[in-house]
Amino acid sequence: MSRCETLADSPGLPVSAEGEPVFAEPWQAQAFAMTVRLHEQGVFTWAQWAEVLSREVHRPGRAVDGADYFDCWVTALSSLLSERGVASEAEQSALSDRWARAAEATPHGMPILLDNAG
Amino acid sequence: MSHDHDHDDHHHHHDNHFSPMEARVRALETILTQKGLIDPKAIDAIVETYETKIGPRNGARVVAKAWAEPDFADWLKHDATAAIASLGYTGRQGEHMRAVFNDAETHNLVVCTLCSCYPWSVLGLPPVWYKAPAYRSRAVIDPRGVLAEFGVTLPEGRKIRVWDSTAELRYLVVPERPAGTDGLDQEALADLVTRDAMIGTGLALEPEAEA
Known part of the structure; x- marks a missing residue:
C-alpha cells in the first residue's frame, strides 16, 4: 500500500507525532481508506487527487483551524468520481439521501441497511 | 396530557442518525462496491491499520x-x-x-x-x-x-x-x-x-x- 505517497501528497492531512493520519470519526478513516484503494486501482493518479483536494481545502469559507478537513476530503472525492465518470453527482446525492433515511428508520441495536430506507 | 406525551416521544431523538458526511461516505462506499472498485474488506483492513495507532x-x-x-x-x-x-x-x-x-x-x-x-x-x-x-x-x-x-x-x-x-x-x-x-x-x-x-x-x- 502506497501510504507514504498518500501522506506526502495529501495537502494538509492531519497527522500524529508518528506521522500517521489522525481521524476524529470513523467515516473519516473510511473516506481516507477508499481514496487510498481507488488510487491503488488506478481510478485516478495521486496528482489528480491532490489537485482536487487542494481546491476544496482552499475554497473560501473553510474553517481556518482545519476542523472541516475531512468534509473537504469527501467533497473532493465526490467531485473527482463525478469528473472521472464513475458516478454522477445526482446518483451520489440520491444514494446519500437514502442512507440518511435508512439510518433514521433503523432502531437502536439493528444494523443500518440501505433497504431500511423503504 | 397523554396525547402530548406520545407526541413528544414520537419526536424524541432518533436512535440513529447520519450526518451528511456519514451518509455521503456510505453512498460512495455502496457505489464503489457495486462497481467492483473497492471491496469493503479491503477498506476495513486499511482502517484497521490505523485504529490501533490512534490511541484513545x-x-x-x-x-x-x-x-x-x-x-x-x-x-x-x-x-x-x-x-x-x-x-x-x-x-x-x-x-x-x-x-x-x-x-x-x-x-x-x-x-x-x-x-x-x-x-x-x-x-x-x-x-x-x-x-x-x-x-x-x-x-x-x-x-x-x-x-x-x-x-x-x-x-x-x-x-x-x-x-x-x-x-x-x-x-x-x-x-x-x-x-x-x-x-x-x-x-x-x-x-x-x-x-x-x-x-x-x-x-x-x-x-x-x-x-
Missing part, C-alpha cells in the same frame, strides 16, 4: 486521573459528562457519558451496535470487531466466552455487567488500577490504559508488560 489517549487520561485523584474519581462516578468535559473532551453531539468502575466484585463490559453509538471523543476510533453483529449478540448472551477470546480470564465469582450504549448515553469503563503502580505519575499511568480496557474487553496493563 483522551480516555486513558481520564482513567489515570481517576486513579490518582480520589476527588476526580468521585466526580467521574457521579457526573461523568461534566468530569470528562472539564478536561476538554466533549462529544461532537453533546452525548452524555457514564463511567462504570471495575472493582473486586464486578467487571463491566460495553457493547454497542452497528449504529453510531460510540464515544469517539474519548475512545478514538472503534475497533472493527466492535461493530460486528456477532460481538454484540454474544457479549449479551455469553460475556465470559467473549472475554476469554480476548484473553481475559476473571477471578472466580466476579460478576460481569454488560452495558448497552444508546444514542444519548455512552459508557467508559474505568479498569482497576494495577498493583505496583504507586510511584507512577498520571502520564505513565495513562500508558497502561488501553482502548480495550476502557471497553471492558481488556484489563489495564501491568507496569512490566507495558515496557
Whole structure:
C-alpha cells in the first residue's frame, strides 16, 4: 500500500507525532481508506487527487483551524468520481439521501441497511 | 396530557442518525462496491491499520486521573459528562457519558451496535470487531466466552455487567488500577490504559508488560 505517497501528497492531512493520519470519526478513516484503494486501482493518479483536494481545502469559507478537513476530503472525492465518470453527482446525492433515511428508520441495536430506507 | 406525551416521544431523538458526511461516505462506499472498485474488506483492513495507532489517549487520561485523584474519581462516578468535559473532551453531539468502575466484585463490559453509538471523543476510533453483529449478540448472551477470546480470564465469582450504549448515553469503563503502580505519575499511568480496557474487553496493563 502506497501510504507514504498518500501522506506526502495529501495537502494538509492531519497527522500524529508518528506521522500517521489522525481521524476524529470513523467515516473519516473510511473516506481516507477508499481514496487510498481507488488510487491503488488506478481510478485516478495521486496528482489528480491532490489537485482536487487542494481546491476544496482552499475554497473560501473553510474553517481556518482545519476542523472541516475531512468534509473537504469527501467533497473532493465526490467531485473527482463525478469528473472521472464513475458516478454522477445526482446518483451520489440520491444514494446519500437514502442512507440518511435508512439510518433514521433503523432502531437502536439493528444494523443500518440501505433497504431500511423503504 | 397523554396525547402530548406520545407526541413528544414520537419526536424524541432518533436512535440513529447520519450526518451528511456519514451518509455521503456510505453512498460512495455502496457505489464503489457495486462497481467492483473497492471491496469493503479491503477498506476495513486499511482502517484497521490505523485504529490501533490512534490511541484513545483522551480516555486513558481520564482513567489515570481517576486513579490518582480520589476527588476526580468521585466526580467521574457521579457526573461523568461534566468530569470528562472539564478536561476538554466533549462529544461532537453533546452525548452524555457514564463511567462504570471495575472493582473486586464486578467487571463491566460495553457493547454497542452497528449504529453510531460510540464515544469517539474519548475512545478514538472503534475497533472493527466492535461493530460486528456477532460481538454484540454474544457479549449479551455469553460475556465470559467473549472475554476469554480476548484473553481475559476473571477471578472466580466476579460478576460481569454488560452495558448497552444508546444514542444519548455512552459508557467508559474505568479498569482497576494495577498493583505496583504507586510511584507512577498520571502520564505513565495513562500508558497502561488501553482502548480495550476502557471497553471492558481488556484489563489495564501491568507496569512490566507495558515496557
